[in-house]
Every structure is written in structure tokens, then in C-alpha cells.
Amino acid sequence: MPEPVGVRQAQAQRTRSGVLSAASAVFVDQGVQAPIRDIAERAGVGVGTIYRNFPTRADLVTAVYRHQIDTCTALAPRLLEESASPFTALTRWADAFVEFLVTKHGLSAALGSGDPGLEKLHALMLDTLVPACATLLDACADADELSPGITAYTLMRAIGNLCITGPDYDRDDAEHMVATLLAGCRREA
Amino acid sequence: MPEPVGVRQAQAQRTRSGVLSAASAVFVDQGVQAPIRDIAERAGVGVGTIYRNFPTRADLVTAVYRHQIDTCTALAPRLLEESASPFTALTRWADAFVEFLVTKHGLSAALGSGDPGLEKLHALMLDTLVPACATLLDACADADELSPGITAYTLMRAIGNLCITGPDYDRDDAEHMVATLLAGCRREA
Amino acid sequence: MPEPVGVRQAQAQRTRSGVLSAASAVFVDQGVQAPIRDIAERAGVGVGTIYRNFPTRADLVTAVYRHQIDTCTALAPRLLEESASPFTALTRWADAFVEFLVTKHGLSAALGSGDPGLEKLHALMLDTLVPACATLLDACADADELSPGITAYTLMRAIGNLCITGPDYDRDDAEHMVATLLAGCRREA
């Protein structure tokens, strides 16, 4: 009896999704350096399955955050349309980015760690988020709302760093400091 | 025959200094989580010597940065006297802090890591750098040069985070972003 | 294609048994404090395998002796049935216990060491051997063959201690002293 085409693939896809969900949760709890075994246990799979799907830790980290990064990227053009001014759009977009980062504690630290294994995640950001941010910055520049010399990559990296929270520097502090940084980016009239 | 006073102490002190130098260098290369053995090898001592002098890793990290932190702390009142305005003093002091941080890559990451073992270093900063910074901020506030709601601890933590450098976000970028953050802290006339 | 059920479990079980055999042998040679690595080498496995199967040293020690302890426990009621008098049964049972102990040098020393990590083994004895011994003592008491004040736990501990052998105090000496102790336990007519 021939098995229906794609059943196997569907199952494999479900396994993959389960791993990603588990990894996401474990990263929040323990950071991106969490033991692979912990993720496997949370996902209810063997460690071999994780290695099959994500040969390196960086592959896993990247996959975990890819969807949210894509969502964030897609937000930029929409905000630009909807907002009263380009700088307002930039501010709102930064809010969304911060929202993303502060709920994924491990991510900011990971991005800031310089870990060479995370180059793929780095590349993902360069490829998607940075251009999105650049669009916003260009619009601000066109509207004469931006101090000179601010580049998308540097700004995003700075925002990312400001989102590394801890016991005495929480989400509110991060939001406050990002808002302050953006205020400093605004060209004085 | 009395042995020359302090000969052994002097030798021990030299050993201790050598360990601190080695640790400082290794921290720059590998971060504060570097294996103790690597530090011992760089210092040319056995691991036992490191454990004797610095029972915990946090003790070592703290000792490595204590001197520079103290220097930075002492700078604040001097700048306040010498500078044309309190905000200028704050800016210069931030420059010095950044200078310190970006040459000690490991430190910023350590401060941002939330590692519970580094509470001593954290406490050291709270006890010395934060009050120094608070003095500057108070002066700025008295001169009506500061946006409301900026606290010394949060600002320092933010500056610290902005100084977590990497391949595509270097010292110049950190300085730029810190300057931008401070610009955002300045009350608009 | 379903993999033959239990093939891997069987292999794992064999590994586990091999570890237990190796541990048993190493304990005789070196005592229960022997390095884990030595046991791993004797078993032909990596240290990780031992830690996987027996997370703590006490787990390993307990497992090593559990089977023999159970055997010894099961012997008590049988001897009570078969023997001419309860005291004879007690004597025979003590012989079996001694037989067990003197061939497992490490065990007696372990029981006498007060090592807090060996509470599990201690508990195992309390839970199984002591009740078995108590049955025999009760029968002796009922037959008026026992001096008053002898409790199962104390007696077993004493027997255990008497079985700590060494170069000049061997198995025969232990048997002799245990027999002498039991003679002292017998109520004088």
C-alpha cells in the first residue's frame, strides 16, 4: 500500500517546528547557550534529531528568530506609510524591535557576544533588518529629520545592545534608553 | 638572622600582579569566561596560584578592573571643576568611561551578562562609578541641562552596553552612539 | 521498518551490567572511593556512561550491592523454617551475611564510614536487611534464646564492623569474632 505522498515530509516539518518552539522557550529561560539536551527534552525528541535539522547551534538560533525578524522587517514599509513623519515611523519601528528583543533575552546578548558561530544570525540581520531600517533612515534624511552620520547597521546594533537587560536594568530602562538614543538622532531644527 | 622584611611579600605581590596582567590580556582575547588554565599559562604560574589569590572567578575579574574603575571614578569631580558647563563635564567623563570600556572588551559583556558570580564587580560599580556619575548628572540637572528621568545607574549601564564592540561595530561606532545617547539626554532649550 | 524491539535497551542493559561488574571489582581493590575513571576503564566505557547510569557515586554503590543484599534478605525466612532452633537460624544467617561482607571489602568500610552520600545504601539496609534480621531475633526472643537488649540494627552494624578485614585480620578472624559475638548474644540457660 503506497503511503500518501508528503506524509513523511509533513511529519518531519512538525518535528522541526516542535524543536523550534522548544528552543525558543529554552532560550528565554537559559539563554542561547543552553544545553542541546535540554532543548531536545523540552521538544520531546532525541538530540540526534536536533543535530539533523540544525547541524550547528547557530543554525538553530537563526531559525528560531528568523520568523520574528521577518515580521519586524515587513513592518518598516507599513509604518512609513501610516505615520505622520518618517521619524515617527522610525520611532515606532524601534519600539517593535525593542519589543522583540527584550522578550528574547538571550538574543541581545548573543548578538553582542561576538560569538563567531552566530555569524549566520548576524548575516540574517544584515540581509533583512538592516535594509528595512535603512529605508526608514533614508526617509528621515530626505525629510531632514536625521542627524548626519547615522547608519542603519550601527543604529540597530546600538539598539540591540541597549536591550541587554538584567536585574537592575529592565525592559522599561531599555525602552527609555532607546528613546533617548533616538532623540539624539533627531536633527535639531 | 632576620630575613629581609617583605622579600617574600614582594615576590607574592609580583606574582599577583602578573596574574592580573595575564588575566586582563586573556579577558580581552577570550572574554571573562576564559579557562583559568589559560590565564595561568599566560601568567607563567600554576592554576593553584590563581585560586590562592582569587578564590572565585569574580574575585579575579573584579581585581582586574578595580584600578581602572577607581581611576575613572576619581576623574568626575576634576572634570566638573575644569569644564565650562556640567554637561560638558558629563560628556568628557563619558568619553573616559568609553575609552576604558572599549579597550577592555570583556568587561562590557561581563557587566551585561547577568552572571550572578559577577555581583562583586557590579557592586563595585554601584559603589564607586555610579555615585561619581550621579554627581555629574546632579550638576547638569541644577544647570537645567538634563532631560528629566535620567538616572546614573541606567545611563551607565546603557553606555556600558553601547560599548560592547564586535567586528562590524567598533570603537568609533561605540563612541558615536554614546555621543548620540548623550545628545538625547540634553534638555532642549 | 520497525527496529527489533529492545535491541538498544538490551545493549544498554549489558553496558549497565558491565559497569556494575567493574565497579564491584574495583570496590574490592580500592574501596568505594575509587576514582570513577578507574571504574570506567575497567568496564571499557567512558566516564559519561557511568554518570548517565548512576548520577552519584552513592547510586552506583547502592546498585552494586542491591542484588546481594536482596538475596541475603530473602534467606532469613527460609533458614527459620529449616533450622532446628531460631538461634541456629540466626547463626546461619549471620554466616551468610559475613560471607557477603567479607567478599565485598569495600562495603563494610563504606557502611562504617558515615559518608553522607551513602545514605541510600544505608536506607536500603534499614529497609530490607534489618527487618529480616529482626524476624530472626524475634524468633530467638520468643524461644528464650536471646539476651535482652539486642536490636537488629545494632547487631547488624556490629557484624558489619567485625567484617572490616585487613592484612592481619582476615576472613577467618571475622567469622570467628562474629561467632563469638553471637555467642555473647545467647541467653545463658
Place this chain on the structure above:
Amino acid sequence: MPEPVGVRQAQAQRTRSGVLSAASAVFVDQGVQAPIRDIAERAGVGVGTIYRNFPTRADLVTAVYRHQIDTCTALAPRLLEESASPFTALTRWADAFVEFLVTKHGLSAALGSGDPGLEKLHALMLDTLVPACATLLDACADADELSPGITAYTLMRAIGNLCITGPDYDRDDAEHMVATLLAGCRREA
């Protein structure tokens, strides 16, 4: 000015005594395997001083217990004179030996451990205590009060083992079991 003869030696002797006192106390707390450094700290001397006076751990252990062993040895002939019967003398002497052992927790375990480094202590016992005990046993045998086959060394070793106390087998239990063992040694009339 010539220093009075013997001042140095007297000082050295005082150092030695201090080390022995400290070691005795530490052995009670931690057993005879206590770190040398702990003993040095308790004695207020450097570890080198301990190594100078007692090159091996066994030397130290032996020295610590020598005095008490000698006292115990000297007791035997006195008890033999004073007591109504040789067996009474033996019983009393055993009481004294138990008293010594149960207050020196580490010792019994040490004697039973088979540690080859403790051969000196072992030898000390063979050389002094065993002959003393043998005198008592001989007297008992002459008075027809002793079961045949009981040798001094084996009996002492057995008593020593019975004195290995722990949480659920205390001094009273040890005394009880030693008394029971001796009862078993008594020739039935």
C-alpha cells in the same frame, strides 16, 4: 651574647606539641584524612613545619595517639592486680580501650581502613597494646575463664572495629557490643 642552651630546642618542642594538639582536635572533627593545611592553621604554624616534624601523615597520626596508647598499655598490669578475677580485669581494660577509641572517632576508621600509610600506627599497637592485652588473656586462660582460640591481636582489632561509630550506632551501642563480644569470649563453666 650566647643564647642559653636548649632555648631553641624548647621552642621546637613547644611547636611540636602545638601541632599534636591541633591535629588531635582536627582529627576528631574531620577524621585522620583532614587536609594538612587545616591542621597547620589550627596550630598557627606553616605547613612546612608540620612536614618537618612529621614527614608523613602516618607519622603525625601515630604521634597523636601514641601517648594515649601508652597510657592504655600501662593500665593492663595495674588492672590485673586490682581486679577480683583476670576476666574482670580484661573487661575493665576493654572499657578503657573503648573509652579511648570512641572519643577519637577518626582512629577506629583509620585502623580499619587498611591504609598502608598507617602501618606505623599499626606497628605501634602491635608493639604495645597487643602484648598488654595478651597478658590479660593469658591470665584469663590460666584461670580457665577464656574460650580457646581468642588471640590478643584479633580481639583488639575486633574491639576497634566495634568502636566505629556513626549516626545510628553510637558510643553506647559500641560499649554494648564490646561487652557482648567479651561475654562470648568467656568460657562457659
Place this chain on the structure above:
DNA sequence: TATGAATGAGGCTTCATTCAT
């Protein structure tokens, strides 16, 4: 494909012992 047992490198820490002063 999925599994998870097994491996063993690698980091941590303690402490016996040496030796220059």
C-alpha cells in the same frame, strides 16, 4: 528519519608536597 546511548575532551577545584627565603 529518529533515537539516545556512548564517548571523551575540557573546565573546575582541591590539596599534598616542595623549596626559596
Place this chain on the structure above:
DNA sequence: AATGAATGAAGCCTCATTCAT
């Protein structure tokens, strides 16, 4: 004779990674 800083071997334990089933 006394000191105690320094050494480094030795044990512990974790976890990334492989591979037979």
C-alpha cells in the same frame, strides 16, 4: 627551624557530538 607561596597531579562533572540501530 619556620614559613607559606607556588606547583601541578588528580579527581570531579558536564555536555557537544557521533553513530549503530
